[in-house]
Amino acid sequence: MWSPETLIIITVTFILAGTVKGVIGLGLPSVSLALLTATLGLKDAMTIMLIPTFCTNIMQGIVGGHFKFVTKKFATLMIAAFFGTWFAAGILVKSEAALLSGLLGLSICSYASVSLFTPQIPPPGKHEAWLSPVVGVFSGFLTGLTGSFIMPGVIYLQAVGLQRDVLIQAMGVVFTLATIGLAVALGGHGLLPRETVMLSTAALVPAFAGMWLGQKIRKRIPEPQFRRVFFIGLLILGLYIILRAVLREEVRFFFEQLF
Numbered sequence: 001m002w003s004p005e006t007l008i009i010i011t012v013t014f015i016l017a018g019t020v021k022g023v024i025g026l027g028l029p030s031v032s033l034a035l036l037t038a039t040l041g042l043k044d045a046m047t048i049m050l051i052p053t054f055c056t057n058i059m060q061g062i063v064g065g066h067f068k069f070v071t072k073k074f075a076t077l078m079i080a081a082f083f084g085t086w087f088a089a090g091i092l093v094k095s096e097a098a099l100l101s102g103l104l105g106l107s108i109c110s111y112a113s114v115s116l117f118t119p120q121i122p123p124p125g126k127h128e129a130w131l132s133p134v135v136g137v138f139s140g141f142l143t144g145l146t147g148s149f150i151m152p153g154v155i156y157l158q159a160v161g162l163q164r165d166v167l168i169q170a171m172g173v174v175f176t177l178a179t180i181g182l183a184v185a186l187g188g189h190g191l192l193p194r195e196t197v198m199l200s201t202a203a204l205v206p207a208f209a210g211m212w213l214g215q216k217i218r219k220r221i222p223e224p225q226f227r228r229v230f231f232i233g234l235l236i237l238g239l240y241i242i243l244r245a246v247l248r249e250e251v252r253f254f255f256e257q258l259f
Contacts, residue, residue, distance in 0.1 A: 002199060009039050010199065014052055014206035015213070021056060022214020023226050025168040026154065027234075028207065029053045029175070033147050034108055034237045038244065042101045043092075046147035046182070047192055051200040052207035054179045060172030070170045074157075076129075077136035078174055081153070082181040084140025089185030092145055098245045104146035105241030111150045112235035116228070121159035128160070140178060144185055149178045 013035040020027035029049055036045035061067070071078075092100065114121070124131045139153035157170055186192050217226070 002195075006040065010036070010048060010203055011206045014203045015210040018052075018056070018207040018210020018212075019214040019217065020210075020230055021060075022211040022216075023218045023221070024230065025060065026171055026175075027230065028056055029148055029179075030108060030111070030150055030234060033104060034234065034241060037101055037104060038237070038241055042097055042104060042146070043191060044196065047186060047196045048200045048203060049147065050179060050183050050186070050192075051197070052203045054176065054183070055204055056207060056211060057172045057176040057179060061169060061176050062172075064165050064169035066166045066169050067173065070166065070173050074132060074170060074174055077132040077139075077153075077156075078177045080133040080136030081140035081143065081149070081174070081178050084137040085144040085178055085181035086140075086185045086188075088141045088144025089182070089189055089191075092185075092189070092191075095145070100145055102242050102245035103142075104148060105238045105243075105245060107142060107146055107148055107151045108238030109235055109242065111154065112231045112238060114155055115231045116235065121155055123159050123161045124156070131156075140181065143178050143182055147182060149175055153178075 013032050014028075016035070017028040017031035020031050032049040032052070033042075033045050036048060040048070061070075135152055135156045139149050139151070139156075142151060143149045143153075153174065154171065157167060157174065160167075162170060183192070
């Protein structure tokens, strides 16, 4: 059974993550994974964030009126991401948790740094036809290992140059398929215990409450200001996850040498 402390951590995490998603249209998986990995470990974090991420992404993906356009434009990216995620989950089962946590921290730091310090990623232009499946495979592979689609998937979607409402819906659709791929892969490798899935389902309540709060905040705070604070916080959290993973590996190596 999960302790009261764990339940409090999960509740606060998804309120915060849902709030961020409500304000800027993304960030629920990034924030929830970062916070839960720092407290519960990566593999539990990936399972717990699945259902809130899936449900909030479906809501984001069906609203906007651009579903047909988005699915046609990014079809190769989504298919490639699905299979990349499925393949990488087989590696996840056999990999050291600390190493994967460090990879997640590196991915989060890269995303935050690019968002903070790079004015605009050049659009793919005529290279989009072949670049989309390449980005999909690479992003899916990292999703299967870390649960996060942000690098380079989100950066690529932002670089394509879509209007804001189309971009938000596109992220919802792409994230939904990536989450389905992750769920299928984790389930196929026995990484979806019933108790954790029930906990993930219960996390829907704070996640949607956070989204509602974020939508209220979006009307009061300038989005550029909020995004800057968000990415600075994400960068710090990513660095903490990397440091924690490195120290954990050093301690493990020390005891292996000692005994």
